[in-house]
Amino acid sequence: MTFLYKANTERGAEWARFFAARAPELPFRLWPDVGEPKDVRYLAAWMPPEDVGTAFPNLELIFSVGAGADQFDLSKLPPHIPLIRMMEPGIAESMVEYVTMAVLALHRNLVNYIAQQREQTWHEIRITPAAKRRVGVMGLGMLGQAVLDRLTSFGFPLAGWSRSPRTIDGVDCYAGADALPDFLARTDILICLLPLTDETRGILNQPLFARLPRGASLVNVGRGGHLVEADLLAALSQGMLSAAVLDVAEREPLPADHPFWNHPRILLTPHIASMTSPAAAVDYVLDTITRHHRGEALPGRVDRDRGY
Numbered sequence: 001m002t003f004l005y006k007a008n009t010e011r012g013a014e015w016a017r018f019f020a021a022r023a024p025e026l027p028f029r030l031w032p033d034v035g036e037p038k039d040v041r042y043l044a045a046w047m048p049p050e051d052v053g054t055a056f057p058n059l060e061l062i063f064s065v066g067a068g069a070d071q072f073d074l075s076k077l078p079p080h081i082p083l084i085r086m087m088e089p090g091i092a093e094s095m096v097e098y099v100t101m102a103v104l105a106l107h108r109n110l111v112n113y114i115a116q117q118r119e120q121t122w123h124e125i126r127i128t129p130a131a132k133r134r135v136g137v138m139g140l141g142m143l144g145q146a147v148l149d150r151l152t153s154f155g156f157p158l159a160g161w162s163r164s165p166r167t168i169d170g171v172d173c174y175a176g177a178d179a180l181p182d183f184l185a186r187t188d189i190l191i192c193l194l195p196l197t198d199e200t201r202g203i204l205n206q207p208l209f210a211r212l213p214r215g216a217s218l219v220n221v222g223r224g225g226h227l228v229e230a231d232l233l234a235a236l237s238q239g240m241l242s243a244a245v246l247d248v249a250e251r252e253p254l255p256a257d258h259p260f261w262n263h264p265r266i267l268l269t270p271h272i273a274s275m276t277s278p279a280a281a282v283d284y285v286l287d288t289i290t291r292h293h294r295g296e297a298l299p300g301r302v303d304r305d306r307g308y
């Protein structure tokens with residue numbers, strides 16, 4: 001019975017050390033050293049092997065090493081094997097830091113000040129009070145809720161949008177496609193924390209930007225596939241949007257000739273808003289394996305019908 005890891009090898013070596021200390025009875029292998037395929041019971045991966053459905057006949061659980069699991073083609077995974085996404089608590093903590101940083105940067109005009117510094121321009125922009133800067137979060141799951149919880153302390157009017165109705169203290173909650181226009185109309189800084197599914201692919205597009213107040217800004221920390229990149233460039237050049245903070249891109253790493261690299265109104269980071277911590281991840285997967293053997297419900301199990 002083995003646990004197979006297929007993701008960042010440097011972090012995999014750390015997983016190996018924590019496995020050896022915390023579950024010495026469970027052999028841990030780093031891809032491509034799979035050993036005997038029939039012995040592989042658990043797989044943790046960022047990008048799963050092509051033939052995951054057939055290569056390991058005794059596979060019991062598949063883990064995504066990220067909080068999102070959209071990189072797995074659900075149609076290729078045997079339906080009886082649970083797919084579990086990563087929910088170690090550090091992911092939410094670092095996402096909260098990143099989004100807070102992005103919202104404050106946009107709120108306090110940092111994109112303008114970076115450009116002014118480059119041009120050696122000393123020019124004050126009047127401060128907009130937080131009470132007049134409306135922040136909206138798309139996706140009210142583990143991460144969207146954690147972000148809203150922290151943003152409360154700054155005094156921004158807060159709203160959130162989800163698929164099913166939610167109630168969150170201090171947050172105006174909107175649900176479903178019919179409520180999206182009203183949510184957008186009241187949002188000056190829009191944060192995308194949706195999972196990437198058939199329904200949400202390309203959702204950050206020209207018609208959506210047109211529903212935001214003119215000059216609104218965007219933070220995309222979901223997936224590159226949420227954003228229609230050409231529509232963002234057009235919206236920025238038309239002044240429909242004033243700035244964007246992007247942690248994810250349709251192609252990662254971003255190609256060398258991509259217009260985002262040097263765009264004066266885009267702040268770009270290389271998919272680092274959150275990083276799964278090996279120590280906490282190992283605790284999480286071992287706890288899930290224990291629950292699985294007890295026949296208990298598995299937190300983080302991806303619902304195959306919803307796609308997240």
Ligand code: NDP
Nearest residue numbers: 067068139140141142143162163164194195199222273274
């Ligand atoms: P959750 O599954 O906990 O929450 C997803 C939320 O999105 C839920 O509120 C859900 O609605 C809502 N949602 C899903 N589909 C729709 C839809 N069609 N319309 C409206 N709302 C929808 O996810 P997490 O909060 O844990 O993570 C969100 C995403 O963040 C991940 O899938 C991943 O893509 C991204 N991520 C990015 C990272 C980075 O470093 N940049 C790191 C970690 C995650 P409902 O409440 O009704 O279910």
Ligand code: OXD
Nearest residue numbers: 065066067068274275
């Ligand atoms: C992700 C992650 O899903 O890094 O992007 O956890």
